[in-house]
Amino acid sequence: MSTVFMTHALRPFPGLITKDGRAPSGERLTQMLDILEQIWAAGFDEGPIDPAADVEDFWEDAVRIATTYRAALDAGLAIELRSSAKCWSSEDLACRMGPLRINEHGGYHGADAFEELLAGLPLDMTGRTFAVCTYDSESVTLGADDLSQHLTTLAAAGHTAAVVKVAGHKQGIARIELDPDTRVINRRLHDAFDWTMVRLDGVRSAFLVSPWIEITYEYRVFVVDGIPVTGAGCIEEYTPLDHSGSGPFDPAVRLHRGNSVAATVNSDITDDSRTVRTHLAAATPVIAHMAARGLRTYVVDMAYVPARHDSVVVEFNSISNAGLYACDAQALARALIQTEHKGYYEYTPTRVR
Structure with missing residues (x-):
């Protein structure tokens, strides 16, 4: 019998309460109790x-365990709990399910070239340029990838603001108001990122930069072996317990996220299947583009741009660590169980000081 390796960990248990602190009832209580039974059966x-x-x-952690357990049983697979302290081989990773631990090193996982790939996508897929940049406060000669210089170049091109994101890890994203003076730019970068600017000073390709544009209805599409299997609106307070609708692509979306980049406050949540279909149509050529480059399992975040009347790519992420939101987690687990393309790509680290 084939084996699935599980390396999940559960974050602290809040008890049987809902997001608003109330006792669950009805279908929500039934869902929670069923998930707890599944994680107990899986050995957690x-x-x-x-x-x-x-x-x-x-x-979210519990759903990952429960859906993996169910999918493994349905596929007739044995389950083995594994420590995260080992170096994983390609063969191990083909049998692995679950998020990576931050303290894992070595092996064939944990890094990808998503920032570079995003920067190389055609403009009709992104709606704006992306650049991978370096901030180096001690450099005398500014290179073409210098963060401050790139931001002043965007200002000279008529852009009023840019989105700057820490590349590789979800450690910060900010809207930076542009200015022709690099000293003003640097001050704003330090105000936005604080000690992160010091920590990443001189680290190659540490920042991803794009001109700010209005994006709405952000939506996450989960791609497994080149096929979109489920999706959900980028709604932080939603988990797979909130999945609704008759299909794997949840219809709930939010006009603006209150992350101080798209907007300062969250908009109301509405069901909008038409916008979801627009996202999926726009994601189709992107998925084909990625597959041609050997990347077949990941998540891609899409957003609707009112000025373009179309959807564009916001970012890519590793499927193993991406938030599930209100996706159909069982459909995702089934797809991952059945494929060897689980999103753990071979790589050679390139970011050096």
């Missing part, structure tokens, strides 16, 4: 109740 224990625990964090 939710642990003691922590009143300060994050409700969404715990149930």
Whole structure:
């Protein structure tokens, strides 16, 4: 019998409560109890109740375990719990399910070239340029990829603001108001990122930069072996417990995310299947483009741009660590169980000081 390796970990258990702190009832209570039974069967224990625990964090972890367990049983596979302290071979990763631990090193996982690939996508897929940049406060000669210089170039081209994101890890994203003076730019970067600017000073290709444009209805598409298998709006407070609709692509979307980049406050949540279909249509050539470059399992975030009347790519992420939102997690687990393309790509680290 084939084996699936599981390396999940559960974050602290908030107890049987909903996001608003109330006791669950009806279908929600039934869902929660069913998930707990599945994680117990898989060999996990939710642990003691922590009143300060994050409700969404715990149930996202629990859903990953429960859906993997069910998918493995349905496929007739054995389950083996594995420590994250080992170096994984390509053969191991073909049997692995679950998020990566931040303390894992070596092996054939944990890094990808998504920033570089995003910067190389055709403009009709992105709606604006992307550039991978370096900030080096001690450099005398500014290179073409210098972060401050690139931002002043965007200002000279008529852009009023840019989005700057820490590349490789989800450690920061900010809207930076542009200015022709690099000293003003640098001050704004330090105000936005604080000690991250010091920590990444001189680190090659540490920042991803694009001109700011209005994006709406952000939506995450989960791609497994080159096929979109499920999707959900980028709604932070949603987990797979909130999945609705008759198909794998959840219809709930939010006009603006209150992340101080798209907007300062969250918009209301609405069901909009028409916008979801627009996202999926725009994602189709992007998925084909990525597959031609050997990347077949990942998540791609799409957004609708009112000025273009179309959807564009916002970012790519590793499928193993991407937030699930209200996706159909069972459909995702089934797809991952059945494929060897789980998104752990061979790589050679390129970011050096």
